[in-house]
Amino acid sequence: MAIASEIITSARYDLRDTGSTEYTNAELLDYLNRAQVQLYSVLLGLHSDWVHATDTSITLEAAANSVSVPDDFATVRSIWIDDDQLKKIGLDEIYYKRKHISGTAQPVYFATEAATFIFEYTADADYDLTVHYNKNSTALATIGTLPFNNEFNQPLRQAIVLQAKSRNEYDIMGDSALFDFFMDAAFAKVVSRNHVPKGYRINF
Numbered sequence: 001m002a003i004a005s006e007i008i009t010s011a012r013y014d015l016r017d018t019g020s021t022e023y024t025n026a027e028l029l030d031y032l033n034r035a036q037v038q039l040y041s042v043l044l045g046l047h048s049d050w051v052h053a054t055d056t057s058i059t060l061e062a063a064a065n066s067v068s069v070p071d072d073f074a075t076v077r078s079i080w081i082d083d084d085q086l087k088k089i090g091l092d093e094i095y096y097k098r099k100h101i102s103g104t105a106q107p108v109y110f111a112t113e114a115a116t117f118i119f120e121y122t123a124d125a126d127y128d129l130t131v132h133y134n135k136n137s138t139a140l141a142t143i144g145t146l147p148f149n150n151e152f153n154q155p156l157r158q159a160i161v162l163q164a165k166s167r168n169e170y171d172i173m174g175d176s177a178l179f180d181f182f183m184d185a186a187f188a189k190v191v192s193r194n195h196v197p198k199g200y201r202i203n204f
């Protein structure tokens with residue numbers, strides 16, 4: 001698995017700065033982390049498995065009607081209590097339901113509000129949650145391992161080069177085309193991984 005410093009070194013070849021005289025490691029690492037944020041956003045938009053995570057450590061405690069989201073939370077996929085999948089509804093609808101119910105019970109619905117999941121019912125007991133969600137990027141250190149099993153290293157490297165050249169107002173049109181080429185290839189991988197073949201079905 002490649003680490004951030006290796007991608008930065010590779011980017012320096014394109015930047016003709018192998019001696020580290022024009023760009024510091026800190027600057028190129030900052031460009032890498034900016035690119036990683038954008039890559040995560042794209043993968044989130046494609047509902048890619050690369051950004052999927054599961055948290056089973058969250059408990060909705062008795063007498064509570066909300067819990068904190070995981071630290072690296074971006075968007076929710078589903079929430080379960082044992083074999084019961086909670087239904088996601090709009091935030092305003094949760095508050096509407098709260099006005100018309102009384103007592104405590106196992107929640108049926110949830111919504112996301114800022115950094116919390118909220119539920120229509122106040123819990124009548126402790127409920128262990130299984131939360132499937134999409135995660136946000138975590139900033140890389142110089143010795144940090146690149147994400148996604150090296151599948152997107154080339155687009156990330158090219159993004160470093162583009163940002164560095166843009167800082168000096170170089171003509172980057174050719175580099176932009178190359179970046180688009182790499183990203184198209186990356187997206188093709190995501191679409192291919194997401195594809196679920198249909199089973200054969202014969203109707204009589």
